[in-house]
Amino acid sequence: MADPSTYRPATGTIPESPGVYRFRDPSGRVIYVGKAKSLRQRLNSYFADLWSLHPRTQQMVTTASSVDWVTVGTEVEALQLEYAWIKEFDPRFNVKYRDDKSYPFLAVTLDEEYPRLQVMRGAKRKGVRYFGPYSHAWAIRETLDLLLRVFPARTCSAGVFKRANQIDRPCLLGYIGKCSAPCVGRVSAAEHRAIVDEFCDFMAGGTDKLLKRLEREMFGASSEMDYERAARLRDDLSAARKALEKQAVVLGDGTDADVVAFAEDQLEAAVQVFHVRGGRVRGQRGWVVEKTEQLTTGDLVHHFCSQIYGDTAEGADVPREVLVPELPADADALEAWLADRRGSRVSLRVPQRGDKKTLMETVARNAAEALTRHKLRRATDLTARSAALEEIAEALALPTAPLRVECFDISQIQGTDVVASMVVFEDGLARKSEYRRFIIKGATDDVSAISEVIRRRFAAYLAERDAEPSLEDDGRAKKFAYPPQLVVVDGGQPQVNAAASVLAELGVVDVAVCGLAKRLEEVWLPDDDLPVILSRSSEGLYLLQRVRDEAHRFAITFHRQRRSKRMTTSALDEVPGLGEVRRKALLRHFGSVKKLGAASLAEIAAVPGMGPRTAAAVLAALHGEAKADSDPKGTDQTPEPPR
CATH class of the missing domain: 1.10.150.20 (5' to 3' exonuclease, C-terminal subdomain)
Incomplete structure (x- = not known):
């Protein structure tokens, strides 16, 4: 582990101007890229007391062996250079927006002589126009099947198209009227492109014009007694309206916007974005990202905009408005950079009221659900749980994996209504039937409260262990009959030492104790002056966090119940x-x-x-x-x- 002081720039050598900086490892590889309005202020923060840094930042500065920077004239230039360097070097410690799944798009290959409508995944490429993303490929095919009645454009692959041209016979879609069959010359290349252009206009929001034209032609055919054509136009009109019904109208003013929301914890953040075009939700997309340093919501917005709208292929997808939950510190520079990519003004703002705020709340709920699903996938994965228990055993030098873990947390307000919670995880899963709540009397701070609850829990265990018989009348084990292999307390060194002292006093020597400090996610062991630092990607740290957060939830719920009861009844009693x-x-x-x-x-x-x-x-x-x-x-x- 390198000492950051060995490569810290000399005092006064770092300029105060805007710029972009790079941290490099001993082999010269770039491991982190960042930008700053003031390089001196930002870089000095990395060389503060090591234990005051975010765990991921600690890992970065101790992995690096040098730092360099480039000064620029404005924040917009810094943003452009930061984006270019991240794309060039792909630094391992930068936030990376990765899809939580691969999203399909409805793509139109405008770069071909006979453009094709198709489902497409993966990176976007030039010459192709994309609509979406959609949640499922079948949703695209369902919409496309409806619209091919109105816009009979080519959907076949190059091989099928070539084969049909060679045998001068169209495919089935050409026979049933869902393809204009340019492969056999029923329409020219120009006529087929006109059909495709109309389809693109319809998907981009120009729906009223098409519907009015179809309705006008239908009535015209009817008045001319061409009832067969009128019936066909009627069916086309019905198909177009049915396709529109599948795209919910969320904003009535023809808004062109991306609505972005986040749900986050200490280590990860889930991002959801709704693409609204012409007032309708045209697509939805989501990511789960790993936090690489102490990031605010504004910082997450900055990284989102710079990465998602940065690709040249996606530059055309920059909307007129980007609605976010919080503005980043460089909001003005970010707006200018987005406007440069779009070619016209872009507004970056926080919705305060009305339909846009309501839609933002909907997107935020989707983000929260996505983060929950992501965590549940990890929590229910047997392999991940086993790996987590093994990592905890190795980090804490335990003889075996802790199959039963108990976590204790204290909740109080200035020494009043002091309560404690005990949650139990067995094999990495919560066992809620074993949860216990304690009312603490005689303790006014967390350390003394931890001592009391540990003493009561293990005194009860010793009493039940030594009592005969060991089972209750219905055959179930008594409340505290099972000892844990590991006790986790919410807190740092003082709380851990207090718990360990009580266990030693009671003669309990086969139960390990550790504490998880919330601020920096450090794992503390009794009588150790330095904490154990687990990797941010560690399944063991993730499990300890889940156990700690569940204990905190259980404790604060009980505390609120008692406080509410006391406030509403004690005076009137x-x-x-x-x-x-x-x-x-x-x-x-x-x-x-x-x-x-x-x-x-x-x-x-x-x-x-x-x-x-x-x-x-x-x-x-x-x-x-x-x-x-x-x-x-x-x-x-x-x-x-x-x-």
């Missing part, structure tokens, strides 16, 4: 004569205890079932006043007894 029915009536009427406390005596007394005396008692309980100080009629004039 002390009011004499106020039963559960009237308590609920008060809270239903005023909405909360806070609003009830701000109400006047008359307003409370006006609630059905309440009277002046009970209303005064409620106010006294909420405000901590003596009941006599709130006499509703002001008639309590009993003189003070002599002293």
